[in-house]
Amino acid sequence: xxxxxxxxxxxFGSGSYLPSDVTxxxxxxxxxxxxxxxVSQKEVLIxxxxxxxxxxxxxxxxxxxxxxxLYQQALEQGADRTASDxxxxxxxxHDIFNEAIDDKQPLVLVSLVRAGLPIGVSLQxxxxxxxxxxxxxxxxxxxxxIRDRGLDxxxxxxxxxxxxxxxxxxxxxxxxxxxxxxxxxRSLELFxxxxxxxxxxxxxxxxxVIPLLTxxxxxxxxxxxxxIDDWLIPSGLLNSTVSGxxxxxxxxxxxxxxxxxxxxxxxxxxxxxLAFIDHIDAARQQLxxxxxxxxxFKQPRYQTAAxxxxxxxxxxxxxxxxxxxxxxxxxxxxxxxxPERILLASADHQDTVLLRHLCKERDIAISVLxxxxxxxxxxxxxxxxxTES
Numbered sequence: 001x002x003x004x005x006x007x008x009x010x011x012f013g014s015g016s017y018l019p020s021d022v023t024x025x026x027x028x029x030x031x032x033x034x035x036x037x038x039v040s041q042k043e044v045l046i047x048x049x050x051x052x053x054x055x056x057x058x059x060x061x062x063x064x065x066x067x068x069x070l071y072q073q074a075l076e077q078g079a080d081r082t083a084s085d086x087x088x089x090x091x092x093x094h095d096i097f098n099e100a101i102d103d104k105q106p107l108v109l110v111s112l113v114r115a116g117l118p119i120g121v122s123l124q125x126x127x128x129x130x131x132x133x134x135x136x137x138x139x140x141x142x143x144x145x146i147r148d149r150g151l152d153x154x155x156x157x158x159x160x161x162x163x164x165x166x167x168x169x170x171x172x173x174x175x176x177x178x179x180x181x182x183x184x185x186r187s188l189e190l191f192x193x194x195x196x197x198x199x200x201x202x203x204x205x206x207x208x209v210i211p212l213l214t215x216x217x218x219x220x221x222x223x224x225x226x227x228i229d230d231w232l233i234p235s236g237l238l239n240s241t242v243s244g245x246x247x248x249x250x251x252x253x254x255x256x257x258x259x260x261x262x263x264x265x266x267x268x269x270x271x272x273x274l275a276f277i278d279h280i281d282a283a284r285q286q287l288x289x290x291x292x293x294x295x296x297f298k299q300p301r302y303q304t305a306a307x308x309x310x311x312x313x314x315x316x317x318x319x320x321x322x323x324x325x326x327x328x329x330x331x332x333x334x335x336x337x338x339p340e341r342i343l344l345a346s347a348d349h350q351d352t353v354l355l356r357h358l359c360k361e362r363d364i365a366i367s368v369l370x371x372x373x374x375x376x377x378x379x380x381x382x383x384x385x386x387t388e389s
Contacts, residue, residue: 005162009141015244015263016273020128021121024113024142024246025155027258031059034250034262043338043385047319054146054251057262058336060240062270070354071242071272075234075279077350082122082234083283084291085215085226087134090126091291092224093213094134097167105165106137108201110156112180113142113261114243115173115328118235118276119215123171125281134291139163144249144259147179147321151187152249152259160198167204169211174233175219176329177308177320181300182221185210209298218326218375220303224296228303230377232351235276236328239335240264244273248336307373311343315381322382325373327351333380334358340383341365345373352378 012023037045037056045051063071097107107127111120124140126132143155159168172180188210191202205211210223215233217225235242247262308323317323324333331354333339342359344352347368355378359366373379 005158009158009162013263015117015142015246016268016271017117017121017244017277018274021124021277022111022117022140022142022244024117024244024261025152025158025258026113026142026144026246026249026261027252028263029250029260031262031264031266034059039336039338040385043383047385052148052251054149054249057247057250059262060247060264060267062267063238063241066357067237067354068270070357071234071237074232074237074354075276078232078234079279079283080287081231082215083280084287084289086119086122086126086280087132087284087287087291088294089123089213089215089224089226090132090136091134092294092296093123093127093169094136095293096296097136101137101166103137105163106139108159108163108166108168109138109140109171110159110168111140111142111171112145112184113249114240114246115236116171117142117243117246118273119173120171121277122280122284123213125277126284129285131285139166142244142246144261145180145183145187146249146251146259147183149251150183152252153187153254154258156187160201164198164201166201167211168201169213169224172212172214172222173236174214174216174230174326174328175221175225176325177304177323178219178221178300178302179321181210181212181219184212205296206298216326218304220301222297222300224294226294228375230326230375233328236326237331237354238272239332241267241270242272242276245271304375307376311373311379311381317381317384322384324380324382325376325378327355327378330378330380331355331358333382334362334364337380338383338385339364340381341367343373343376343379343381344368345370345377349377 144152250260
């Protein structure tokens with residue numbers, strides 16, 4: 001039965017990654033089947049409650065030459081740190097799971113599409129590196145999670161059916177406020193019962209412990225993270241062109257199938273997805289220092305919750321979804337949403353060069369607040385748009 005189930009999963013693609021890197025459990029639809037909604041109109045629909053953000057898409061455009069240049073600079077600047085973080089995460093997973101798994105029941109990495117994909121693929125490369133000290137039998141899947149609507153339960157059940165005796169670790173790129181952690185926890189409540197058939201697959205670290213792994217965890221909610229810093233993660237500066245050419249996911253009712261996504265075939269010529277993975281993998285193999293065991297946490301600490309509350313009060317923001325903290329999330333919000341202002345900890349930090357460039361390009365106000373917003377280096381505040389201007 002398991003062989004048939006794993007074979008059934010093989011029909012799904014891997015975006016622009018290699019099939020050995022990841023299997024993305026999404027229903028890929030053509031761009032023409034998706035309404036291309038302008039950002040200003042989308043904001044009105046979202047904030048007025050007429051439409052959920054996961055019901056519509058603003059089709060992605062190619063980054064500008066300046067954006068591409070700043071991504072390349074970020075990659076050169078952050079490649080060694082990313083590689084070291086991946087090695088430390090892989091080493092820690094090996095230390096935790098080495099005695100519990102084998103080739104027949106591998107560790108299952110489940111990346112949360114999209115920000116989790118580059119991290120999950122890099123981690124899968126590290127775990128399958130036979131020359132490393134942390135080689136571990138593992139398989140890697142990408143599935144959708146959507147705020148307010150949860151994890152794609154159809155995709156998750158497909159994985160559980162294919163690997164009934166394997167532990168699952170969920171992978172994301174970073175945490176902002178901890179909203180995706182909370183969404184994940186809500187989606188997994190059904191399994192958080194020791195009598196559930198799949199309890200051990202998900203709650204292998206104990207009851208109520210959500211096995212979420214991230215590269216950076218400023219919000220303090222991850223079970224395992226390489227650091228709690230808000231830093232310039234290179235893969236956070238681009239959208240689909242560093243995430244397998246896959247769009248942000250669109251919601252589908254469970255009875256109708258998998259969550260949907262668009263594959264941006266028009267951006268193939270400027271895709272960095274595989275180049276990013278290869279670059280980080282090469283850097284990882286040349287690291288001069290041995291990997292380190294990272295700490296794990298059974299419960300979230302929510303170390304920035306009070307700060308988010310203070311910002312919401314000061315800027316009179318009722319909906320916390322309009323607050324987008326971390327360099328990566330602040331940058332993506334400028335590219336995909338309608339920002340009102342950007343908050344920075346420093347006026348000239350090297351990690352916010354792209355952010356400041358985009359603000360100048362779009363005439364977006366910047367407020368430098370210093371240590372008041374730490375540990376975040378940047379936060380985007382989305383404009384309140386109940387009616388279109």
